[in-house]
Structure formats: C-alpha cells, structure tokens
Amino acid sequence: MEKKVSIKDIAKHLGVSTALVSYVLNNKEKQARVGPEMAERIRATAKEMNYQPNLIARSLQSGKTRTIGLIVADISNPFFSNIARVIEDEASLNNYTVIFGSSDENAEKSASLINALIKRQVDALIIAPAENTEEQLSLLSQRKFPYVLIDRYFNTLDANGVRINNFLASYKAVKHLAKQGYTKICMIAYQTKLPHMEDRKQGFLKAMEELQLPLHENSLRESSYEAIQEDVALIMHQLLDTKKERPDSFLFATNSLAINGLKEINKRKIVVPDELGIISFDESDAFDFFYCPLTYINQSTERIGKEAVRILMNQLEKKPEHSPTGLDTTQIVIDAQLVTRASCREKKKKE
Amino acid sequence: MEKKVSIKDIAKHLGVSTALVSYVLNNKEKQARVGPEMAERIRATAKEMNYQPNLIARSLQSGKTRTIGLIVADISNPFFSNIARVIEDEASLNNYTVIFGSSDENAEKSASLINALIKRQVDALIIAPAENTEEQLSLLSQRKFPYVLIDRYFNTLDANGVRINNFLASYKAVKHLAKQGYTKICMIAYQTKLPHMEDRKQGFLKAMEELQLPLHENSLRESSYEAIQEDVALIMHQLLDTKKERPDSFLFATNSLAINGLKEINKRKIVVPDELGIISFDESDAFDFFYCPLTYINQSTERIGKEAVRILMNQLEKKPEHSPTGLDTTQIVIDAQLVTRASCREKKKKE
DNA sequence: GAAGATAGCTTAAACGTTTAAACAACCAAA
DNA sequence: TTTGGTTGTTTAAACGTTTAAGCTATCTTC
Numbered sequence: 001m002e003k004k005v006s007i008k009d010i011a012k013h014l015g016v017s018t019a020l021v022s023y024v025l026n027n028k029e030k031q032a033r034v035g036p037e038m039a040e041r042i043r044a045t046a047k048e049m050n051y052q053p054n055l056i057a058r059s060l061q062s063g064k065t066r067t068i069g070l071i072v073a074d075i076s077n078p079f080f081s082n083i084a085r086v087i088e089d090e091a092s093l094n095n096y097t098v099i100f101g102s103s104d105e106n107a108e109k110s111a112s113l114i115n116a117l118i119k120r121q122v123d124a125l126i127i128a129p130a131e132n133t134e135e136q137l138s139l140l141s142q143r144k145f146p147y148v149l150i151d152r153y154f155n156t157l158d159a160n161g162v163r164i165n166n167f168l169a170s171y172k173a174v175k176h177l178a179k180q181g182y183t184k185i186c187m188i189a190y191q192t193k194l195p196h197m198e199d200r201k202q203g204f205l206k207a208m209e210e211l212q213l214p215l216h217e218n219s220l221r222e223s224s225y226e227a228i229q230e231d232v233a234l235i236m237h238q239l240l241d242t243k244k245e246r247p248d249s250f251l252f253a254t255n256s257l258a259i260n261g262l263k264e265i266n267k268r269k270i271v272v273p274d275e276l277g278i279i280s281f282d283e284s285d286a287f288d289f290f291y292c293p294l295t296y297i298n299q300s301t302e303r304i305g306k307e308a309v310r311i312l313m314n315q316l317e318k319k320p321e322h323s324p325t326g327l328d329t330t331q332i333v334i335d336a337q338l339v340t341r342a343s344c345r346e347k348k349k350k351e
Numbered sequence: 352m353e354k355k356v357s358i359k360d361i362a363k364h365l366g367v368s369t370a371l372v373s374y375v376l377n378n379k380e381k382q383a384r385v386g387p388e389m390a391e392r393i394r395a396t397a398k399e400m401n402y403q404p405n406l407i408a409r410s411l412q413s414g415k416t417r418t419i420g421l422i423v424a425d426i427s428n429p430f431f432s433n434i435a436r437v438i439e440d441e442a443s444l445n446n447y448t449v450i451f452g453s454s455d456e457n458a459e460k461s462a463s464l465i466n467a468l469i470k471r472q473v474d475a476l477i478i479a480p481a482e483n484t485e486e487q488l489s490l491l492s493q494r495k496f497p498y499v500l501i502d503r504y505f506n507t508l509d510a511n512g513v514r515i516n517n518f519l520a521s522y523k524a525v526k527h528l529a530k531q532g533y534t535k536i537c538m539i540a541y542q543t544k545l546p547h548m549e550d551r552k553q554g555f556l557k558a559m560e561e562l563q564l565p566l567h568e569n570s571l572r573e574s575s576y577e578a579i580q581e582d583v584a585l586i587m588h589q590l591l592d593t594k595k596e597r598p599d600s601f602l603f604a605t606n607s608l609a610i611n612g613l614k615e616i617n618k619r620k621i622v623v624p625d626e627l628g629i630i631s632f633d634e635s636d637a638f639d640f641f642y643c644p645l646t647y648i649n650q651s652t653e654r655i656g657k658e659a660v661r662i663l664m665n666q667l668e669k670k671p672e673h674s675p676t677g678l679d680t681t682q683i684v685i686d687a688q689l690v691t692r693a694s695c696r697e698k699k700k701k702e
Numbered sequence: 703g704a705a706g707a708t709a710g711c712t713t714a715a716a717c718g719t720t721t722a723a724a725c726a727a728c729c730a731a732a
Numbered sequence: 733t734t735t736g737g738t739t740g741t742t743t744a745a746a747c748g749t750t751t752a753a754g755c756t757a758t759c760t761t762c
Contacts, residue, residue: 002494006748017712022750032751033709056410056472057748060717065407067450067471075439081432088426088453097467099418099450102439116448120418121407143353259636266640285610286636289617357718368742373720383721384739408718411747 005049013045021046025053059121068312069117069125070100071110073225079255079282079301080128083150086305087126094313096123105192105225107132118145124312128152131192146315148308151299152196153331160315160329162307164336166196169297170203170251172338173279176295177249178211180344182277185213186239186247188232188257191222200253200281218245229260236264249277249344255284262290273345279338293341300334307332356400364396372397376404410472419663420468420476421451422461424576430606430633430652431479434501437656438477445664447474456543456576458483465491475663479503482543497666499659502650503547504682511666511680513658515687517547520648521554521602523689524630527646528600529562531695533628536564537590537598539583539608542573551604551632569596580611587615600628600695606635613641629694644692651685658683 007025011018016038023032024042034042059065068091072080084100091098099122101113110130117125125147129137134154140147141159149161170187177185187204190197201220208215218239223231239247252258258280270276272292279295280287287294311330358376362369367389374383375393385393410416419442423431435451442449450473452464461481468476476498480488485505491498492510500512521538528536538555541548552571559566569590574582590598603609609631621627623643630646631638638645662681 001496004748007750008748018749019713019751020711022748026750028751033711035710038710052466052470054411054472054748055470056407056416057717058750059407060405060411060719060747061749061751063717074436075426076429076433076436078427078429078432081429081435082427084432084451085425085427085453088451092452097450097452097471099448100435100439101443101448102436115403119403119406120448121405145352259640262640284636286640289610289613289637289640289642291640291642355718358720359718369719370721370743371741373718377720379721384741386740389740405718408747409720411717411749412719412721414747 004054005051006054007051010042010045010049010051013049014041016042025051063121064123065121066096067120067122068096068098068309069114069120069122070098071103071113071117071125071127071129072100073105073128073130074102075100076102077256078284079299082301083128083305086302087309090306090309094309094317103128103130105130107136111136114140123316124148126150126308126312129154129194131194146312148311150304150308152194155195158329160311160331162304162311162332162334163196164297164299164334166199166336167203167206169281169336169338170200170253171207172203173251173297174204174207174211176338176340177251177277177279177344178207178213180273180277180346182249182344183213184245184248185251186218186249187220187251187253188235188261189220189222189253190257191224197253204251216245218247223257223260228256232257232260233264236261240264240268240270248275250279252278252280255280255282255287258282258294259284259286262286262294273343277345278343290343292343294343295341296339298337298339300336303334307334355405356402357405358402361393361396361400361402364400365392367393376402414472415474416472417447418471418473419447419449419660420465420471420473421449422454422464422468422476422478422480423451424456424479424481425453426451427453428607429635430502430650433652434656437653438660441657441660445660445668454479454481456481458487462487469496474667475499477501477659477663480505480545482545497663499662501655501659503545506546509680511662511682513655513662513683513685514547515648515650515685517550517687518554518557520632520687520689521551521604522558523554524602524648525555525558525562527689527691528602528628528630528695529558529564531624531628531697533600533695534564535596535599536602537569537600538571538602538604539586539612540571540573540604541608542575548604555602567596569598574608574611579607583608583611584615587612591615591619591621599626601630603629603631606631606633606638609633609645610635610637613637613645624694624696628696630689641694643694645694646689646691649688649690651687654685658685 007018007021010021020034021042023029023034024039025046029039070084070087075081075084088098099117103110103113107130110133114136127147127149128151129149134157137157137159149159151163153161153163174185189201221235223235250261252261272278281297282299283296287296358369358372361372371385372393374380374385375390376397380390421435421438426432426435439449450468454461454464458481461484465487478498478500479502480500485508488508488510500510502514504512504514525536540552572586574586601612603612623629632648633650634647638647
C-alpha cells in the first residue's frame with residue numbers, strides 16, 4: 001500500500017507549519033487568525049494531494065474514537081442483524097462507526113470481546129448480554145464506561161437498557177391463546193437464568209394460573225442454546241408423539257426456537273391452527289411462509305436500535321457539567337405488540 | 352469514564368522507564384536483556400493495575416490497526432449477515448476485528464463508506480461492490496490498498512475476489528427446470544449492470560437457447576433494488592394474472608426477489624410445483640417454510656467468507672519480499688450447488 | 703513616535719506506544 | 733591495567749494529530 005499523505009506533507013509542500021494546516025482543515029481559521037489566501041492555498045493543496053485525515057492519530061490525541069462496539073449473541077441471527085443495521089444507520093448519522101462481535105451466549109467469549117473492544121478504545125458499547133456476564137458489566141459500570149444493554153438485562157445491575165415488556169407480552173400471548181379456545185398451552189423457552197427469558201416464563205405461568213389451566217412438567221420445556229436443534233426435536237417428540245396430555249398450542253420464546261419447532265411440526269403434518277395453535281416471540285421470514293402464517297410478538301428492532309444509540313449519544317455528547325454524578329441510568333421498556341395472524345384459530349373449538 | 356492506566360503509569364509506579372515496561376509486556380525481555388526479577392515485577396504491577404494496552408496508540412506507531420472493513424449491500428440481509436459472521440470468526444482467529452457498513456447498492460454511499468473506513472486506517476477491505484463503483488475500487492487498486500470483492504466483480508477491474516460461477520449455476524438451474532418438463536421458464540432478476548447478475552441472466556438465456564425454448568419480452572424481467580416490493584408485485588401481476596403465455600416456472604436471481612415473488616404466488620393460491628416450478632439463488636429460512644420447500648442454488652457463505660479472509664491474510668501477513676510486484680491478484684470461483692427439493696415437479700407433465 | 707492592539711504565523715508539548723541507540727556498570731581475558 | 737564484551741537500563745525519536753502559548757511584524761491611536 002502506498003504511503004498516505006499527512007498534514008506534515010501538506011505543510012512541507014507549502015513551506016508552512018503543520019499547525020496552520022491543521023487549523024484550516026478543521027475550519028478553525030477564524031480563531032487561529034489564518035490569512036484568507038493562506039487558508040485557500042492549504043485547502044487547495046489538501047484536495048490536490050487527496051489528503052485524508054488519520055483518524056487514529058486524531059483519536060490518540062482526543063481520547064475519542066467515535067466508534068461504538070456492538071456485542072450480540074450472533075450477528076447472523078436476523079433479530080440481531082436487523083438491530084445491527086439500525087444501529088449502523090443511527091451511529092452514522094452521529095458520525096460514529098460500529099465494530100461488532102458475536103458472543104455465542106458464552107460468558108468467556110463475551111469477556112474477551114469486551115476486552116478487545118475496550119483495548120481498541122471504543123467510546124461505548126451496546127451489548128445483548130449473555131448469561132453470567134453481570135460481573136463483566138458491573139466492572140464496566142464501576143469504571144463508568146458508557147454502555148447500553150439491549151434485549152436482555154440483569155436485576156442486580158443498574159445499567160442503561162432497552163428491552164420489551166417480556167412478562168406482559170408473554171402473559172398476553174397466553175391469554176390470547178386461551179381466548180381462542182386453547183387450553184393445553186405449552187411454552188418452549190431457553191434454559192437460561194437471563195431475566196428477560198425468566199420474565200417470559202413467568203408471564204406464561206402467571207397467565208396459566210389466572211386462567212386456572214393445569215400446569216404439569218411438560219407445560220414449560222427448555223432447550224439449550226448450543227444444541228437447540230437436537231433439544232427442540234427431542235422436546236417436540238416427547239410432547240407430540242403421544243396421545244395423553246398432548247398440548248393444543250405452543251408459545252415459543254424466540255424465533256430460533258420457533259423455527260426449529262415448526263420443522264418438527266411440519267414433519268408430523270400437524271394441522272395449524274386446528275390441531276395446534278402457535279405464537280412466537282420475534283419475527284422471521286419463515287413465519288410469513290409457514291403454510292399458516294404465525295401470530296407473533298413483535299419486538300421492534302427499529303426502536304431497540306434507535307433508543308440504544310440515543311441513550312449513548314446523550315451520554316457521550318453532553319457536556320460534563322450536565323451529568324452531576326454520571327451515575328444516572330436510562331431504561332426503556334418497549335411495549336411489544338401481538339401481531340395476530342392465522343396460527344391461532346378464530347373461535348372456540350367446541351361450543 | 353475513568354482514566355485508563357498506561358505504560359507510563361506502570362513505569363512511574365516502579366520508578367523505571369516506559370521502554371522497559373513496553374519490552375516486558377511485549378515479551379521482548381530477552382532481546383532487550385531485561386533482568387528476570389524486573390520483568391516479574393513489571394508483569395505483576397501490570398496485572399495489579401489492570402493494564403490494557405491502548406491499541407490506538409499502538410496502531411499509530413505501527414501503521415497497522417488489525418482491523419478489516421466490511422462493506423455489503425445490507426447487513427440485515429441474511430446472505431450478508433451470514434458472511435459477516437464467518438468473516439468475524441476468521442478475522443478473530445487472526446486477531447483482527449471487523450468494522451462494517453451497508454451501502455444500500457448505492458455508489459455514493461459506497462464511496463463515503465470506503466472513505467470513512469480508510470480514514471479509520473483499516474488494514475484491508477472486504478466489499479460486495481455496488482453498481483458503478485469500479486472507479487472507487489480502481490483507485491484502491493492504484494494505491495495498492497488491499498481488498499477483496501465478494502459475491503460481485505467487475506470485468507474491467509483486476510482485483511482479488513470470491514464468487515460463485517454465476518453463469519453456470521443459472522444455466523444448470525434452467526436445464527433442471529426443462530428436464531422436469533417446464534417449458535415457459537421465466538427469470539426474475541435485478542435491473543443492474545453488475546456482471547454477476549449479468550452472468551446469471553446470460554446463463555439463463557444460453558440455456559433457453561440451447562433448449563430451443565422461445566424467448567419473449569416477459570422471459571426475463573427485472574426489478575429495481577429500491578422498490579423491490581412494488582416492482583416484483585407488478586411483474587408478478589403482469590405475468591400471472593393472464594392466460595396467454597403464462598410462465599410455468601420461475602428462476603429468481605436472489606433470495607429477496609424470491610421472497611417477494613413467493614408472497615405474490617401465495618396470494619394467488621398457485622400450486623407449486625404443479626402449476627409453477629420454482630428455483631432461487633441463495634438461501635432463506637423462508638425457502639424451508641414455503642409450503643413446498645424451494646429448490647435453490649446454494650452460495651456457501653461459509654466458503655465465501657473464509658476465502659475472502661484467507662486472501663487478505665496472505666497479503667497482509669506475508670513478508671514484503673514475497674510479493675515481488677504486489678500486483679498479483681487472486682480470484683476464487685466457487686462451484687455453487689443446486690439443492691433440489693419440492694418446488695420443481697419430478698416428472699414431465701404430459702407424456 | 704511610543705504604546706498597545708491585532709493579524710499571521712510558528713513552536714512545542716501532548717496523546718500512548720515502540721524501538722534503535724546510547725550509556726553505565728560490571729566482568730573476563732590479555 | 734587496558735581492552736572488549738556483557739548485562740541491565742535509559743534516552744529519545746517517531747507515528748499524525750491538536751492546540752495553547754509565543755513570537756514578529758504591522759497597524760492604530762494619541
């Protein structure tokens with residue numbers, strides 16, 4: 001690669017000091033009282049030599065990189081890549097760029113990603129935290145490093161965050177299923193202690209209780225993240241390939257769980273919504289193309305991404321005197337909408 | 352945010368020079384003849400003070416950032432986010448991180464992204480180039496800036512690249528359709544001069560010619576990128592809501608085109624594969640969940656990502672003397688596989 | 703025509719690293 | 733006892749910026 005032209009090259013070319021060049025190219029000619037002809041000459045040669053400022057040097061000097069680190073479970077998951085796109089656009093509007101990393105729901109990977117990004121001096125982080133990462137995050141908080149949690153959160157951690165009202169969304173979904181006449185409702189969730197997932201489970205349980213629907217060991221089943229395909233296949237086998245206590249409806253806690261579940265349901269040629277009602281969290285093209293389009297709980301990736309960046313920008317760009325302690329934190333809870341489509345039958349089955 | 356500890360802080364704390372600390376923490380104690388006890392003390396205090404090297408400072412000094420810039424059309428498109436994930440993992444193995452940007456198939460956006468990434472001193476770029484970006488890329492080549500094109504390429508540009516054999520993939524797809532008895536084959540492509548798309552179109556035309564199947568103005572229709580939904584809807588209306596010359600099969604040139612097309616096909620309750628055979632490029636969860644799983648041309652995102660990074664690493668990590676002119680370029684053409692499923696009927700219709 | 707202001711520019715330090723070169727102290731060999 | 737080598741450490745410059753402070757003419761003003 002050819003050597004890049006620096007401010008020094010421009011200065012040498014014109015026989016002036018680098019300071020002068022810097023002032024002009026940063027439009028500080030007024031305060032620095034640079035002569036108008038000089039300013040013009042500098043601008044001209046900068047263009048002529050195709051000068052591009054070295055942002056690394058600038059960052060070293062300013063202590064700011066105008067870079068945001070984004071850590072999600074998996075950037076190839078559409079839920080996260082959609083959020084990534086929104087964050088990219090919002091960041092770009094504020095002249096920031098985004099570095100990303102995938103944690104694979106793994107605490108160690110998360111730690112090393114956070115570390116790598118901090119070494120790279122990102123100004124802030126946006127994190128969809130994995131299980132058992134409270135300590136890492138609490139360390140960030142201690143050092144007053146700016147960050148926002150998305151999608152997930154921790155009860156023990158007072159941090160900026162954007163998420164949906166998981167409990168209520170789940171609760172409403174169950175109520176909706178019950179209203180349509182389903183009684184043997186089963187939830188498929190992830191086996192994790194992450195509170196957002198716990199909330200979804202609790203919302204399910206609370207609704208079931210209020211509906212006085214019986215709960216048994218198969219009412220709420222959990223899959224691992226790593227072996228989701230095998231786990232969901234097994235769960236579906238145990239739940240569907242039996243006559244007694246066969247569920248008449250499913251609530252899937254994420255799009256990946258639903259996609260794996262739907263594959264099993266398809267295999268068995270089970271008729272949705274008559275034999276089985278279905279609701280899932282998140283969105284997916286697959287939900288649209290399932291022979292019976294899925295009713296789902298829409299988490300607006302648009303809003304999540306925008307709010308996350310907004311919180312950071314408020315924190316990063318505001319004058320120090322406006323943040324008395326610097327310890328205030330913002331939590332946004334987005335009201336997730338139930339989008340009703342064909343996967344829950346319209347009326348009660350037997351009247 | 353609290354002030355970070357620097358090498359200077361460690362040096363001061365121990366009453367030694369920063370050079371010593373630097374040598375030790377870079378494991379150059381042997382060459383620099385640092386005393387073993389001193390080395391131990393330095394390492395200990397570095398750990399104790401939780402020292403994290405400032406990679407920005409290191410980059411300024413070394414001229415390398417160990418960062419790769421990734422420019423795709425849209426990071427939220429699963430094809431690109433899958434590639435992004437592979438690139439992330441491969442880069443990480445080599446101790447690189449990835450900054451990304453979405454060009455939206457827009458040449459100006461592409462130019463400003465390239466510029467922004469170069470100002471940030473990325474060591475190399477991986478680009479899925481938009482239309483009319485030859486000049487930008489040719490400038491990169493002129494300056495000997497390392498980059499690899501993925502998915503797309505330009506005839507007039509001698510650059511590193513990884514892509515599939517678009518012509519042949521398309522050609523084979525049409526032959527496959529014909530073999531199953533379809534004769535009124537129609538291709539839906541993007542309206543662009545990008546050669547990879549042109550190749551797909553030419554492969555289609557060549558196969559049709561060899562098959563002696565008649566071509567007319569509706570045989571090959573094109574949609575814009577910006578208004579894909581409206582365009583595909585219109586095309587489908589014109590092709591399907593008519594009796595005369597109605598196509599009996601479609602070849603979609605990308606997953607987005609297919610997804611939009613399938614929605615229209617679904618609306619009209621057209622029976623696949625009997626009334627209509629379908630093949631699409633790329634992959635999608637939607638293809639699996641369409642009532643009749645789609646036959647598709649699989650572009651291995653795994654291979655594309657891996658090869659792209661491999662090419663860059665070869666170029667970036669090799670000693671200068673190994674690249675005599677530095678002008679050699681590597682092109683990888685991956686053989687895309689046709690994955691046959693239910694969306695093309697098994698036998699000829701009327702025998 | 704002296705004092706002070708102003709315009710136009712330069713100097714120099716700083717940001718946190720890396721690393722070649724210099725230096726001081728010691729030791730061994732002649 | 734000089735010479736030369738080795739060991740352990742420091743000095744200082746460099747990477748490309750930014751920016752406060754300094755300097756020198758020239759211009760006002762009385």
